[in-house]
Amino acid sequence: MDGEAYVRQAYEAILQGDFELALNGFQQAIAAEPNNASYYYKGSVTCARSGKLPLAMAYALKALELAPEDPTYVLHYRTIKAKQLISDARFRLQAAAPNMELCIEELKEATRLDPLSVEAYLLLGVVYRLRRDYRSSLAYLREAEALEPQSEEVRRLLREVRAERRRSIKQQYTNPNPKRNR
Secondary structure (H helix, E strand, C coil), rough: CCCHHHHHHHHHHHHHCCHHHHHHHHHHHHHHHCCCCCHHHHHHHHHHHHHHHHHHHHHHHHHHHHCCCHHHHHHHHHHHHHHHHHHHHHHHHHHCCCHHHHHHHHHHHHHHHHHCCCHHHHHHHHHHHHHCCCCHHHHHHHHHHHCCCCCHHHHEEEEEHHHHHHHHHHHHHCCCCCCCCC
16 A cells, blocks of 8 residues: 555544544555655644654654755644643643743743744743742733633633732732831
């Protein structure tokens, strides 16, 4: 069988909701025609949708290596790289003592690679909130809201951060040891 026949089988598997079988089809297509960038690209898309980011990244890189000028492959690689950076930052944030600076760097790079990534802006808002940098937090959360105005999670976080910012400002201007009128 040729690569296209395997790709057709992979698409049939996708329509049936069997992503493992689909991935197997793309792998067989790649084995049949290892220099066909579109097979790596299609396999990468399937891997990304299945949460297999390392394999998605490997396939995206191979597609880009085989056809470096193809804008579809360039864009896809950037999107996968952004997802990987977001995943790495999420993992770091779960640590007992997360490296906030590294998370910020990764998430900013993710927004540079994929300016439409709501998740990257949302996480930047959360990280800055954790640092009590409410101005930056609100800026990134507003970006997330602009990209996904229907997101209840983003609206909730915006309300919470605004309330925290108001409390912080109020505390700044409230004298903790007021003099009593005698």
